[in-house]
Amino acid sequence: MPDDLRARAATFGLTLEEFDDVVRKVGRQPNALEAAMFGALWSEHCGYKNSKPLLRRLPTAGPQVVQGPGENAGVVDIGEGWAVAFKMESHNHPSAVEPVQGAATGVGGILRDIFAMGARPFATLNALRFGELDQERNRYLLGGVVHGIAMYGNAIGVPTVGGEVEVNPCFAENPLVNVMALGLLRHDELQKGTVGLPGNRLFYVGSKTGRDGLGGAVFASADLSGSSSSDRPAVQVGDPFMEKLLLEACLEAYAAGLVAGVQDMGAAGLTSSVGEMAHRAGLGVDLHVDKVPTREAGMTPLEIMLSESQERMVVSAAPGKEAELLALLAKWELDAVEVATVAGHGRFKVFEHGELKADIPVAALNEPPEYVRGGVEDPRVRAARGRDLSAIPDVADPAAALLTLLASPTVASKRPIYRQFDHQVMTNTVVVPGAADAAVMRVKGTSLGVAATVDCNSRYVYLDPELGAAHAVAEAARNLSCVGALPLAVTDNLNFGNPTNPGVYYQLERAVAGLARACLALDTPVIGGNVSLYNEYAAPEGRRAIHPTPTVGMVGVMQDVDRRATAGFKRRGDAVLLVGRAAGTLGASEYLYRVHGLEAGAPPPIDLVEEAKVQAVVRGLIADGLCDTAHDTSQGGLAVALAEMALAGSAGAAGLRADLGAGAGAAELLFGEAGARVVLALAEDAVAEAMARCEAVGIQGRVIGTVEGETFELTAAGTSLVLGSEALRTAYEGTFAVALGAQGA
Amino acid sequence: MVAYPLEMRVAIVTFPGSNCDTDAVHAFEAVLGASVWTTWHTSDDLSRAGRAPDAVVIPGGFSYGDYLRCGALAARSPVMGAVRAFAAAGGPVIGICNGFQVLTEARLLPGQLVRNAELEFRCQDVHLRVERADLPFTRLARVGQVLRLPIAHAEGRYHADAATLDRLRGDGRVVFRYVDAAGEATQAANVNGSVDAIAGIVNERGNVLGMMPHPERAVEALLGDGREDGRVVLGSILNA
Numbered sequence: 001m002p003d004d005l006r007a008r009a010a011t012f013g014l015t016l017e018e019f020d021d022v023v024r025k026v027g028r029q030p031n032a033l034e035a036a037m038f039g040a041l042w043s044e045h046c047g048y049k050n051s052k053p054l055l056r057r058l059p060t061a062g063p064q065v066v067q068g069p070g071e072n073a074g075v076v077d078i079g080e081g082w083a084v085a086f087k088m089e090s091h092n093h094p095s096a097v098e099p100v101q102g103a104a105t106g107v108g109g110i111l112r113d114i115f116a117m118g119a120r121p122f123a124t125l126n127a128l129r130f131g132e133l134d135q136e137r138n139r140y141l142l143g144g145v146v147h148g149i150a151m152y153g154n155a156i157g158v159p160t161v162g163g164e165v166e167v168n169p170c171f172a173e174n175p176l177v178n179v180m181a182l183g184l185l186r187h188d189e190l191q192k193g194t195v196g197l198p199g200n201r202l203f204y205v206g207s208k209t210g211r212d213g214l215g216g217a218v219f220a221s222a223d224l225s226g227s228s229s230s231d232r233p234a235v236q237v238g239d240p241f242m243e244k245l246l247l248e249a250c251l252e253a254y255a256a257g258l259v260a261g262v263q264d265m266g267a268a269g270l271t272s273s274v275g276e277m278a279h280r281a282g283l284g285v286d287l288h289v290d291k292v293p294t295r296e297a298g299m300t301p302l303e304i305m306l307s308e309s310q311e312r313m314v315v316s317a318a319p320g321k322e323a324e325l326l327a328l329l330a331k332w333e334l335d336a337v338e339v340a341t342v343a344g345h346g347r348f349k350v351f352e353h354g355e356l357k358a359d360i361p362v363a364a365l366n367e368p369p370e371y372v373r374g375g376v377e378d379p380r381v382r383a384a385r386g387r388d389l390s391a392i393p394d395v396a397d398p399a400a401a402l403l404t405l406l407a408s409p410t411v412a413s414k415r416p417i418y419r420q421f422d423h424q425v426m427t428n429t430v431v432v433p434g435a436a437d438a439a440v441m442r443v444k445g446t447s448l449g450v451a452a453t454v455d456c457n458s459r460y461v462y463l464d465p466e467l468g469a470a471h472a473v474a475e476a477a478r479n480l481s482c483v484g485a486l487p488l489a490v491t492d493n494l495n496f497g498n499p500t501n502p503g504v505y506y507q508l509e510r511a512v513a514g515l516a517r518a519c520l521a522l523d524t525p526v527i528g529g530n531v532s533l534y535n536e537y538a539a540p541e542g543r544r545a546i547h548p549t550p551t552v553g554m555v556g557v558m559q560d561v562d563r564r565a566t567a568g569f570k571r572r573g574d575a576v577l578l579v580g581r582a583a584g585t586l587g588a589s590e591y592l593y594r595v596h597g598l599e600a601g602a603p604p605p606i607d608l609v610e611e612a613k614v615q616a617v618v619r620g621l622i623a624d625g626l627c628d629t630a631h632d633t634s635q636g637g638l639a640v641a642l643a644e645m646a647l648a649g650s651a652g653a654a655g656l657r658a659d660l661g662a663g664a665g666a667a668e669l670l671f672g673e674a675g676a677r678v679v680l681a682l683a684e685d686a687v688a689e690a691m692a693r694c695e696a697v698g699i700q701g702r703v704i705g706t707v708e709g710e711t712f713e714l715t716a717a718g719t720s721l722v723l724g725s726e727a728l729r730t731a732y733e734g735t736f737a738v739a740l741g742a743q744g745a
Numbered sequence: 746m747v748a749y750p751l752e753m754r755v756a757i758v759t760f761p762g763s764n765c766d767t768d769a770v771h772a773f774e775a776v777l778g779a780s781v782w783t784t785w786h787t788s789d790d791l792s793r794a795g796r797a798p799d800a801v802v803i804p805g806g807f808s809y810g811d812y813l814r815c816g817a818l819a820a821r822s823p824v825m826g827a828v829r830a831f832a833a834a835g836g837p838v839i840g841i842c843n844g845f846q847v848l849t850e851a852r853l854l855p856g857q858l859v860r861n862a863e864l865e866f867r868c869q870d871v872h873l874r875v876e877r878a879d880l881p882f883t884r885l886a887r888v889g890q891v892l893r894l895p896i897a898h899a900e901g902r903y904h905a906d907a908a909t910l911d912r913l914r915g916d917g918r919v920v921f922r923y924v925d926a927a928g929e930a931t932q933a934a935n936v937n938g939s940v941d942a943i944a945g946i947v948n949e950r951g952n953v954l955g956m957m958p959h960p961e962r963a964v965e966a967l968l969g970d971g972r973e974d975g976r977v978v979l980g981s982i983l984n985a
Contacts, residue, residue, distance in 0.1 A: 150866050154897070155807040157764025241762050241810025333761065422868045422897040424962050425805075427768045432970075442967060444771065561967065 005035060012039030018369060025364035033302045033350065033358045038365060040268035040306055041275055044533050047368030050499040051531045054512040058526040059519050064488050065527055070280075072116040072193050072263060074527025075185070076489040078557040080446050083187050085119035088127075088180035088454070088493040088553040090532040094236070095177040099144025103177050104152040104238035105310050110181040111158060112264030112313065115247050118191035118254050119183025122426055123441055124153055126163040126179050127454040127493070127551045131172025133409055133739040138167075141175050143740055148238075149179070150420040155240035156247070159429055160421035161439035164454055167409035170546045173537035178493040178530075180454055180553040184443065189254065195277045195285060195342045196260030196316040202274065202285065202340035203322075205329060206246050206312040209269070209304055210295035212236045242311040249332040250313065258325040261316035271305045273314045274340060275348055279366035284347040287340035289357065301350060301357045316342065373499060375506030385463045387600040389586060395667040398639070398714070399721040401595050403731040405636040405671065406643060408594045412735035413647075435648065436566040437479035437632050440558070449561030451485035453554055457635065458547035460603040463588045465507045467603050469514030469550045474611050474675045475634055476554035477522045481615035482630040482678060484564045484622035485556030490519055492529040492552055497536045497545020504533075507548040515550060521608035522615075524554060558623070565622045565680075567631040568648030569656070569707045574629065574681040576642070576658055576705040577690055580614040584672025590635035591671035604674045611676040613697045618678050621690055629681035639670040639714055639721075641679050642705075643728055646712050654725050658705025660716040669716035681707055753779045753983045756798035758828065758844075760786040760819045765805035765842065765961065772961040772979055773802070779983055786822040791831055800837045800881075800982045801828055803844030805897070805959060815858065815900050816846030825851050837881040837982055838953045842898055845945075845955030854948055854955045855913070856905030858898075862938025866899040870972070871936050871958060873921040873944050874928050880947060882954045883920060884981045891928045892921075892974040894958035896936060901957040903939035903946075913946055921945035921956055 009019035012035045022030050022038045030038065041047055048055065060068040066083050067075035073087035091106025107124060114121045126149055131138040153160045158181070195202060253259050261281070263273045270292070278285050289301045295309070315336075317325045322338070329336040343349075348365060350358035395401050405411055418433035430449060431440035438453040455476040461468030477487040492515060497504040519526055535546045558564060586592055587601025621627040633641040638660055646656050660669040682690060687703060694701030712723045755773045759766045766783060774781040782793045786808075791798055808819035819825070825847070832838045832853060840848040848854045861867060870893055875886040886892070905913065913919055921944040925934040935942045937957070945956030960975030962968070 147865075154866055154868075154899075155762075155764075155810065157806060239810070241807060241812065244762055244764065244807075244810075419869050420866045422866070424868060424895055424897060424959075424968070425764060425768065427771060427962055427965070427968060430967055444775070 005029065005032060012036050013043050014039045018042060021369060026360055033305065034360050036302050036306060037271045037358060037360065040271050041365050042368035044531060045267045046272050048531055049368045050371050050533065051494065051508065053370050053372045054509055057512055057516045059516060060525050060527060062523065062525045065525055066187065067190065068527050072113040074489065074491060075117060075190060076527060076555060078448060078450060080448060081186055082443055082446065082448065083185050084182055084450055084555055085114050085117040085185060086180065086182040086491055086553065086555050087113050087528045088178055088491045088551060089530040090493050090495060091177045091179070092174060092495065092532050092535055095145055096174055099141045100148040100151065101237050103145040103148030105236050106177050106179045107149055107152040108238045108240065108243050108310055109266050110179045111156065111243065114181045114183035115250055116191065116193060116262050116264050116313070117183065117185065118189040119185035120251060121158045121181055121183045122428060123159055123161045123182045123439065123452060124179055125161060125439065125452055125454045125553065127456065128163065128165045129171040129176035129458065129549060130167055131169050132167055135172065138172055139739050145175065145177055146417050146420055152238050152240045154422040156244045157425050159423045159425050161423050161429055161441065162433055162453060165409060165414060166458055168458065168547060170537060174535045174546055176495050176535070176549055178551045180491060182450065182452055182555060191254055191259065191262050193263035193277050194261035194281045194316065195283055196281065198283060198342050198344040200260055200316045200319060200342040201322055201338050202342065203315045203317060203325065203336050204292055204312065204339045205315050205334055205336045207239060207242050207309055208293040208295040208335060209307045210309045211299065211303055211307065212309055236308055236310045239311050245332045245334055246311055246313055249329055249334055253325055253328050256328065258318050258321040258328065259315055260318045263314050265312040265314060267308060269305065269307045275362060275365050277314060277316065278348060278362045284343045284345040284349065284362055285340045286343055286349045286351065288351045290353050291337050291339045293335050293337055301352050305350060373505045374502060375509045376502040377506050378503035381463065384600045385602050389601050392596060394665040395670065398666060398670055398719055399723055401591065401671065402639050402643060402721060402723065403727065404594050405590055405640050406728060406731040407735050408590055409735055410590060410635050411640055413733045414736060415733065416736040416740045430561055431483060431564065431566060435568065437482040438485065440483050440561065440564060442561045447560045449485065449558040449564060451480045451483050451556040451558065453479040454551055455479060456549050456551045458549040459588050459593065459599055461511055461550060462547040463601065464603050465510035465548055466514035467606060469511040470518040470606050471603060471675055472550060472552040473515055473518035473522060473524065474606060474608065475632065476552045477524060478615055478632045478678065480554055480556035481619050482565060482632050484619055485558045486619060487522060487524045487554055487556045490524045490526045490552055490554050492526055492550055494529065494531045495535050495546065495549040495551065496533050498534050501545065504545045511548055511550045518608060522612060563623050563625055565628050565630040567645050568629070568650060569645050569653040569681050570629055570650050572653050572707055573684065574707040575684055575687045575703050576656065576707065577680045577682060577687065578677060578702050578704045579617060579680060579694060580610065580677030580699060581674055584637045584668060584674035586668055586672055589671060589673045591637065591667060606675050610699060613699050614676050614678060617693050617697060617699065618680065620693060621680065626686040626689060627680050627682040631679050633677055633679060635673065637671040637673050642714065643712060645679065645681065646725065647728055647732055653707050655707065655709035655711055656705055657708055657713045660704060660714060662717045664717065666717040666719040670714065754796065754798045755779045755781045755800050755802060756791045757781060757783045757802045757804055758824050759783045760808035760822060762808045762810050763804050763806035765959065769802050769804045769961045772964045772975065776964045777979055777983055784824055786819065786824045789823045789827050791827045799985065801831055803838070803840040803847050805842030805844060808843055808847065814850065816843060816850040819847045820850035829853065832953050835950065835952055837985065839882060839982065840955040841959055841961065842957055845957055846900065848953060848955045853953050854946060855909045856903055858900050859902050859904050860900050861902050867936060868897040869895065871896050872924050872926050872934065873958060874924040876922060877917060877920050880920065880951050881985055882978055882981050884984060886977045886981070889928065891924060891926065892977060893972045894960055894974055895962050896958045898957055902937040903943040905940060910941060916949065918947050919943050920947055920954060
């Protein structure tokens with residue numbers, strides 16, 4: 001009944017207007033399968049209907065870009081014929097329901113995007129957000145997510161090399177799990193997500209299709225057979241062994257020239273993968289749904305077309321190579337079945353036992369409506385930003401405040417987390433987790449190093465979306481510069497609330513503007529990403545959005561991986577040099593939040609011209625062998641940055657005496673936050689050269705202390721603090737050891 | 746760096762799910778200069794071009810996903826028949842991490858590897874004390890030498906019954922123990938809770954070694970914290 005179907009449009013994830021649009025584009029009433037296919041590809045997850053008009057504002061081009069947005073992952077040139085494919089994706093909602101499998105399948109999904117590009121995955125990073133760790137459920141989610149990432153990454157043999165964690169009550173109900181993966185390839189090994197040419201055969205490869213994850217992109221209940229709905233697990237289950245086989249088989253098949261196009265089956269499964277591959281080629285497909293290997297009998301075409309079972313790929317065989325491809329896949333003991341033929345008709349036709357079940361234009365399926373909404377800032381946020389902070393008294397006990405900040409989950413050592421991740425497999429990891437601001441992997445057979453980081457200060461973005469998002473880009477670039485790598489490109493993961501809420505749309509629109517401004521200024525185009533909307537939680541006044549979190553994943557390159565820097569002090573007697581502006585501000589700071597319980601004030605202003613200069617000077621000093629110790633100052637300001645450098649110090653280089661000057665309150669000098677500044681430690685005889693380089697480009701450089709003694713001693717505005725290394729270590733190492741129930745920190 | 750004779754030939758056994766095989770290839774071939782090839786699990790022949798290898802490596806990873814007991818399925822694959830014959834003829838065989846698990850499941854080594862005492866995967870550096878320096882795997886070491894090597898496992902806690910342990914100790918078949926940096930076998934240093942802090946053992950003949958730590962990850966100063974102690978183990982094999 002067509003009229004019934006329209007009335008049930010919402011069950012397909014379509015509004016009434018969208019349903020009518022489908023009718024116009026198909027030229028008739030769609031059946032349930034067709035409506036569900038549209039609903040899936042027109043969902044935000046697949047179609048970006050709310051975000052696409054905004055995402056167009058992001059810079060995506062540059063001489064370093066090999067592949068921009070629109071493919072399974074972006075690809076950037078790193079020189080000497082090598083390229084890096086990378087992308088970040090979220091698995092927030094599955095992780096909230098079942099943290100182990102939710103996070104595990106998040107890793108699996110993003111890895112498939114990478115090897116679908118022809119690249120061998122060689123590192124992952126993760127950006128995680130949870131509620132406060134004094135609550136048992138949040139600790140359970142943290143432990144489960146960490147276990148899930150470890151389970152999948154360790155088993156498939158791709159090192160987990162870095163990440164970040166933020167903790168805030170707004171993430172309790174809706175944790176964020178963003179995983180970034182990087183893959184290495186030669187330029188001529190690039191694969192595309194295309195069906196190829198008319199007549200090509202499409203093969204289904206990998207796990208059988210089940211009812212798991214059905215309609216993860218949008219759930220459609222219109223055509224389910226009897227018991228399926230109640231049996232349907234909410235979250236897919238990951239099988240890293242199957243994915244390891246898929247990975248090796250795909251790479252072997254590409255190398256043998258057996259593949260014309262390839263894509264993984266992610267959200268919306270067969271519908272999105274085959275639909276997108278056909279669309280990129282401007283062609284159509286005849287797909288025979290009865291040929292798809294299924295895990296259980298009686299699955300309907302709708303269930304098969306929308307299943308999100310994991311570890312599945314669609315491969316378009318190179319013409320004439322079909323038998324060879326099947327033989328290769330058989331060697332890897334993979335299910336491989338021809339399920340479709342590429343046709344010139346430009347339609348997505350689905351057959352079951354020869355009977356036509358769906359017949360829709362590929363272009364219409366892939367061209368969802370776009371919505372430009374009006375955003376209005378939430379007055380509560382404006383009030384929090386504008387709050388007068390002058391009434392807050394200066395810090396009374398700086399040592400206690402520093403220990404509080406070192407124990408803050410955002411700052412504290414993540415060792416109890418990353419020691420559960422195999423971060424060394426593949427023997428490329430030069431800078432390991434916890435050692436520096438970014439991970440560094442060597443490229444075997446070259447002197448190149450690839451650096452990667454993930455960053456976002458969601459409190460900054462909450463209090464000022466444009467500025468906060470710009471800070472996320474600047475900090476990511478600074479982290480790469482602090483190991484000595486030139487920032488190249490960005491993948492972004494936009495985690496926001498419900499876009500139909502004007503306050504949320506305002507955040508989204510302004511955050512994208514901030515990303516665009518900073519990416520342009522720092523020459524780091526956005527070459528891929530992911531959007532996760534509808535992240536919210538129950539508050540007394542109703543549903544509220546999480547802190548907006550546009551996670552920035554950034555990749556950089558260093559020409560000589562032997563010339564690099566890490567954060568820990570290395571030699572007693574080294575001078576400690578602050579490059580960039582001296583004083584931070586307390587607005588939106590970790591200090592205000594952890595010591596005064598306030599999320600208020602404006603984030604620090606940002607000067608992207610100065611930022612670029614500071615970073616260039618730091619990279620130059622590292623590349624020229626003048627400096628091997630660098631650390632960016634982020635949450636917790638200079639005092640926390642210096643303490644982290646002492647904590648990571650080599651034997652005999654863990655003491656510090658530093659004077660942070662005067663001219664502001666002690667709290668601002670010690671714990672104030674700012675961009676465009678980096679702390680270096682370098683030999684006395686390199687100081688003059690470093691200062692000269694700062695002066696030459698018009699930025700400030702100032703010696704603030706010396707690596708010496710056994711204790712950690714800071715002076716600021718006449719106040720001083722002295723702490724032993726044991727006190728620092730206890731504060732820094734305890735938080736996650738306790739939260740994860742680990743023994744022996 | 747020591748130059749090893751190019752004619753040293755190393756076969757690296759690979760199962761579906763092996764993931765340290767390419768690391769072992771890189772360490773033996775690119776770093777240490779041996780002639781290296783991989784042998785797929787379905788093969789019952791370890792040789793290449795008609796020539797047998799001088800040593801066989803069973804690398805780390807998650808063979809067959811380790812969904813049954815770790816190493817249990819791999820131990821029953823065709824290639825293990827060839828490994829058994831190679832070992833019976835006196836050829837040196839080293840099983841690393843999952844490879845150690847495969848060797849115990851194949852009963853080429855006694856005991857078994859069970860879940861770490863802390864029940865979690867651990868990836869970190871550990872210190873090992875060399876207990877035997879007269880083996881094909883330790884001839885470049887001296888007894889009592891402390892090596893720093895990485896571990897990466899969730900099931901590396903060595904376990905054996907009392908009689909087996911007595912035999913291992915009596916015959917001097919414990920090759921490596923977890924110790925602290927000073928070489929002392931403290932409880933804190935026993936990272937996975939192994940019985941008697943055992944990190945590596947050999948068979949009676951002394952030509953089959955299983956060890957949980959990864960020497961192949963520690964042959965280049967560039968990686969991690971600049972440790973190269975894995976050269977002691979891999980170099981010993983090539984220096985036969």
